[in-house]
Structures are given as structure tokens and as C-alpha cells.
Amino acid sequence: MGRRSSNVTQKSLYKKWWFWIIAVLIIGVFGNFASSDEDNADTKKSDDQKTEVSTKTTETKKEDKADLVVEIADSFETDSSGNVIITGKTEPKAKVQIGFGVLNDPAEADDSGNFSLTYTLPSAKDKKINIFASLDGSTGSKDIIIKPSAEFTASIENSKNDTNTDNANNDSSVPTEYKSALRKAENYSNRMKMSKAGIYDQLTSEYGEKFPPEAAQYAIDNMKADWNANALAKAKSYQESMDMSIESIRDQLTSEYGERFTPEEAEYAIQNLGQ
Structure with a gap:
């Protein structure tokens, strides 16, 4: 008799309108939690992928803009007129100039990387100048000393x-x-x-x-x-x-x-x- 009464009570409970409203709300809450977890997981995965791509891009750029090597003597001596021919070696086809290129026209290294520049010393004193090379975004430079000859x-x-x-x-x-x-x-x-x-x-x-x-x-x-x-x-x-x-x-x-x-x-x- 007790069991039958309990079953009747449960059946009558399912017929109540408010029961179904509560059930829908509960299902919705659990569904939002599950969706939020999935969204967070997807967002984290996407962020990780972006970070990885960004890191690889940065590393690639660094590799692309590696410094050029400028092989050149530490000093050169002028002739009797104060002129000097500066010779050195860097990457083939690199543009080479003195400083910002104001003093003379830039030179281009040949297929072996050899280059030469001319410079005129303005006075009978040592002069420090910068030899600057560039190629496809990569650069390199070295300071050298121009010394006046005795003549x-x-x-x-x-x-x-x-x-x-x-x-x-x-x-x-x-x-x-x-x-x-x-x-x-x-x-x-x-x-x-x-x-x-x-x-x-x-x-x-x-x-x-x-x-x-x-x-x-x-x-x-x-x-x-x-x-x-x-x-x-x-x-x-x-x-x-x-x-x-x-x-x-x-x-x-x-x-x-x-x-x-x-x-x-x-x-x-x-x-x-x-x-």
C-alpha cells in the first residue's frame, strides 16, 4: 500500500508545470558550465598556437637580419696627398659605405665579397671612420683608423x-x-x-x-x-x-x-x- 502511494505521488509530480521549469533550468546551468569549459579550452589552444606562430616569426626575422661580417684591417695609412684606398671583405653584392655615405659614393662588394673605398684625410691627424655594410636588411660595421703618412x-x-x-x-x-x-x-x-x-x-x-x-x-x-x-x-x-x-x-x-x-x-x- 505504501509503495503504491509513493508511485502515485511521483507520477503526480511529473504532471506539475513548475517541475519541468526547474528541470529545464538545471539542465541549462550544467550545459553552460560544459560549454564554458570547452570555450576556455579552445581559447587557450588558439592562444598557444598564436604564441607559437609569433615566436617562430620573430625567430625567423632574427635569422633574416643576422649581422654581416666586415673583414677589414684596423688601420690604413695615406699616400703623400692624404688619399687612401680602403679594402676589405664582406658578403657578395653587399652595399658598403663610409658612415652614412655622405663622404663618398657607396661601393658594391664583388662576387667574392671584396670591396674598396677611397677616402681623403682632411688633416695630418689620425681619423676614426666607420665602414658600414648592408644587404637585404642585414647590416654590419667596423670602426677603423686612417693615419697620415710622413710625406x-x-x-x-x-x-x-x-x-x-x-x-x-x-x-x-x-x-x-x-x-x-x-x-x-x-x-x-x-x-x-x-x-x-x-x-x-x-x-x-x-x-x-x-x-x-x-x-x-x-x-x-x-x-x-x-x-x-x-x-x-x-x-x-x-x-x-x-x-x-x-x-x-x-x-x-x-x-x-x-x-x-x-x-x-x-x-x-x-x-x-x-x-
């Missing part, structure tokens, strides 16, 4: 001396006697390869030119001369015409009763005698 340095100094002499000779405020002393001093230097002290003595000596000390000093201060070259010329003359020893030549060059070159000028001459 170029000498030409710059001579040019300065020429300017000083011209200015001195054209200066109307300079006394005529001073200008005459300057011309005499340069003549002694160019023709007789005399030292600075020797020329001064010759200009002021009562057995020489008899210029006043002020005029002689003006000449010494404004003349153009390569004292090292003068000392070397004298040393060669002593060696060739008198067969003197190295130390005898040194003494003759620096002696108060000889040529009166400085010890540094004499040393330069001795070091370059065999050249």
Missing part, C-alpha cells in the same frame, strides 16, 4: 709655413729689413741646409749678414724649413764626402763649433742615413 704630414707643415711666409712678406707693417732677413734665412736653408741656430748666427754675425737680432729672430720665427731634412742632408754629405763614422757625424751635427742642429734633429738624420 702627407710634411706637406701639410710646408703648406702652413708657405702661408706664414706669404703673410709675413705681404704684411705692410713688417719692416723691409725684416723681410730681407727672412728671404736670406730661407735661402740658407734651401741651398746650404743649415740649422736654425746656424742661420741665426749667419744673419747676425759681423762677418756675415749683419742683420739686427730682432730682424734675424723675425726671420727664424717666420721662415719655412724642414730642420730634420736639413740635418739628414748634412749627414749624408759628411758620410759621402768625408767617410765619417756615425758618431763623428752625430758630433759634427750637434757641436757648438759645427752645424748646431738639435739632438733630436741629429738623431733623425742618423736613423735615416741608410734610407
Whole structure:
């Protein structure tokens, strides 16, 4: 009797309208949970795939833009005019230039990667420049030093001396006697390869030119001369015409009763005698 009553109660419960509403709501809630879990899983999977693709793309770009290798000497020396040809090696067909390419036209490396650039040193001082190479988005560079040759340095100094002499000779405020002393001093230097002290003595000596000390000093201060070259010329003359020893030549060059070159000028001459 009890079991039959229970079955009747359950059957009557299924006939109630609110029962089915509650059942639908419960099913909907569980369905949303399941759908949310699937969506989250799909979203995470999609994000992981995007991250993987992004990482691979970044790595590919890094590989595509790897640095170019620029093989080149650390320094180059100019010729007597201050010009230098810079040679090196990088990737074939790469564009190579000095800095931003303002100083000269870019060069293209040949099929073996060899390249050459020309550069003119603006002064007799070391100059650091950058050699820059690029190819298909990849770049590479190296700093090098351009050094002035001894010949170029000498030409710059001579040019300065020429300017000083011209200015001195054209200066109307300079006394005529001073200008005459300057011309005499340069003549002694160019023709007789005399030292600075020797020329001064010759200009002021009562057995020489008899210029006043002020005029002689003006000449010494404004003349153009390569004292090292003068000392070397004298040393060669002593060696060739008198067969003197190295130390005898040194003494003759620096002696108060000889040529009166400085010890540094004499040393330069001795070091370059065999050249």
C-alpha cells in the first residue's frame, strides 16, 4: 500500500508545470558550465598556437637580419696627398659605405665579397671612420683608423709655413729689413741646409749678414724649413764626402763649433742615413 502511494505521488509530480521549469533550468546551468569549459579550452589552444606562430616569426626575422661580417684591417695609412684606398671583405653584392655615405659614393662588394673605398684625410691627424655594410636588411660595421703618412704630414707643415711666409712678406707693417732677413734665412736653408741656430748666427754675425737680432729672430720665427731634412742632408754629405763614422757625424751635427742642429734633429738624420 505504501509503495503504491509513493508511485502515485511521483507520477503526480511529473504532471506539475513548475517541475519541468526547474528541470529545464538545471539542465541549462550544467550545459553552460560544459560549454564554458570547452570555450576556455579552445581559447587557450588558439592562444598557444598564436604564441607559437609569433615566436617562430620573430625567430625567423632574427635569422633574416643576422649581422654581416666586415673583414677589414684596423688601420690604413695615406699616400703623400692624404688619399687612401680602403679594402676589405664582406658578403657578395653587399652595399658598403663610409658612415652614412655622405663622404663618398657607396661601393658594391664583388662576387667574392671584396670591396674598396677611397677616402681623403682632411688633416695630418689620425681619423676614426666607420665602414658600414648592408644587404637585404642585414647590416654590419667596423670602426677603423686612417693615419697620415710622413710625406702627407710634411706637406701639410710646408703648406702652413708657405702661408706664414706669404703673410709675413705681404704684411705692410713688417719692416723691409725684416723681410730681407727672412728671404736670406730661407735661402740658407734651401741651398746650404743649415740649422736654425746656424742661420741665426749667419744673419747676425759681423762677418756675415749683419742683420739686427730682432730682424734675424723675425726671420727664424717666420721662415719655412724642414730642420730634420736639413740635418739628414748634412749627414749624408759628411758620410759621402768625408767617410765619417756615425758618431763623428752625430758630433759634427750637434757641436757648438759645427752645424748646431738639435739632438733630436741629429738623431733623425742618423736613423735615416741608410734610407
